[in-house]
Each structure stands twice: as structure tokens, then as C-alpha cells.
Amino acid sequence: MPGAARSGDVVVRCLPTLEALSRAAAAEFARLAAAGVGAHGHFKVALTGGSTPRRLYELLAQPSLRRQVPWDRVEIFWGDERAVPPGHPQSNYRMAHEALLHAVEVDPARVHRMPAERADLDAAAREYQAEMARACGVDPGGPPPRLDLVLLGMGADGHVASLFPGTAALAEVVRWVVGNDVPQLAARRMTVTLPLLNRAAHVVFVVAGAAKAEALGTVLDEERADSLPAGRVRPSDGSVVWLVDRAAARLTPFGADA
Numbered sequence: 001m002p003g004a005a006r007s008g009d010v011v012v013r014c015l016p017t018l019e020a021l022s023r024a025a026a027a028e029f030a031r032l033a034a035a036g037v038g039a040h041g042h043f044k045v046a047l048t049g050g051s052t053p054r055r056l057y058e059l060l061a062q063p064s065l066r067r068q069v070p071w072d073r074v075e076i077f078w079g080d081e082r083a084v085p086p087g088h089p090q091s092n093y094r095m096a097h098e099a100l101l102h103a104v105e106v107d108p109a110r111v112h113r114m115p116a117e118r119a120d121l122d123a124a125a126r127e128y129q130a131e132m133a134r135a136c137g138v139d140p141g142g143p144p145p146r147l148d149l150v151l152l153g154m155g156a157d158g159h160v161a162s163l164f165p166g167t168a169a170l171a172e173v174v175r176w177v178v179g180n181d182v183p184q185l186a187a188r189r190m191t192v193t194l195p196l197l198n199r200a201a202h203v204v205f206v207v208a209g210a211a212k213a214e215a216l217g218t219v220l221d222e223e224r225a226d227s228l229p230a231g232r233v234r235p236s237d238g239s240v241v242w243l244v245d246r247a248a249a250r251l252t253p254f255g256a257d258a
């Protein structure tokens, strides 16, 4: 990957701006999608929420990149969702739909929204795990499926998906998807867990903005990485790429690269 540096087995690529980062992430998505479909006939991906990925999704919806992805072979999951209905402004599903899914020929049966608005979030999470198992052709009670790509953002507190510091979901070692109470937000979320994240073939982080600099400095420091949720994303047999902007990378050795 051009202009990338390594921190242990993690690749870090620092881009000057969110726009440049989004273009690099969209190109990486398209590259991995084509490779996945070429290698095994499908591309299973988990999308991230938050604000940072919106531009990357918009770019994937544009003709030049849209044409490079065999959307009819793509299976879409989410890494996490807020406890709101799909039409709510806070919905990760809604954001991805507005920015990307409305514009691409993906089979609706292959778009797996997280029903995090359900009252019984734990039951909804179990059903989502069963749905993911069906879509991936694996045993719902066995090890998690190996997704081709997991896109992730990171919060200023080092949270990833909805695995917030000190919350119960971070300690989950068996289930792939759980409901999670997040006292720091006074909110509930549905989220995938570390067992699923660390089973992925490729993880791509998109992180931008000065607010993320402290956490990024910590998770890219091998001595301190484990102290934050994002630092515990280490696929046992997969790659991790951090696409970060100069503002986020200012407390790391990589900021000067951009």
C-alpha cells in the first residue's frame, strides 16, 4: 500500500485530509471486494457507523468506483447500531443507505440491518447472530464467520464499534453480537464483539480529526495498545490497516508521512 508504514503487524497510512483518507478507504474497499469475489465468489463486509465513513460511502456510490465492485455478490452487515429505528437521524443504517446503498445494485436480501430498536435487545442480538450465520453458511453456535472486510471507526475514548471502555460487551469471549449498555452515553447499542472482529480477513480503520489523537497515539503504541478497545482488534489471521489523517496522527510517528 503506497505511503504506508508499519507498527508491528499493523499498517498505518497517514493522509493529509479526510477527503484523501476517504478516497484511499474507498479504493481499498473496491480492491478487497474484487479480490474477495474473485477468490471465493462473494464479499462479506461489516460497515461502520459514525460520521467519518460517510464520505467514503459517497465515493463508493459514484460511477468510477461503483463499477469496480460486483455489488450483486456483496453481503452487508453492520459493526454496531444505535437503539433507534432505521429512519432515525442517528441510525447507522440510515446513514449508509443515504450515502451508498440507495445507489448500488446490492440484493436487499443481502443487506443485514441490525434491529437495535427492539425492546429486547439481547434477543435481537441473538437473532442477528443467527442471521449472520445463515448468510455466511456457518454454525450459529460455533466460532464467528470470517468476514472479508470489517470497516471500523474509533471514538476519542478508544471505543470501536460499540465496544466502549469498561462496558460488558468488551469482555464477551463467545458471542459474535450482543446488546450493550453504554453508561457514558446513557444509551444502549447493538454491537459485534472482539471474537468476531478478530476473525476477520481484513480490518480497515478510518480515523480523522485532532480529537482522536490521544487515543490513536495509545493504540498504535504496542506497549499501551491493549489499554483501549481499538487496540485489542488484532485478527488472528488477518490484516489491520489504519487510514488516518494528519490531525489524528499528530501524536504518532506517522503524522509526518502525509
Ligand code: 6PG
Residues within 6 Å of the ligand: 048, 049, 050, 051, 052, 053, 079, 080, 081, 082, 092, 152, 153, 154, 155, 159, 160, 161, 162
Ligand atoms: C457508531 C460507530 C462508532 C464510531 C465512532 C467514531 O455507531 O458511533 O460505529 O464506533 O465509529 O464513534 O465516530 P465518528 O466517526 O463520528 O468520530
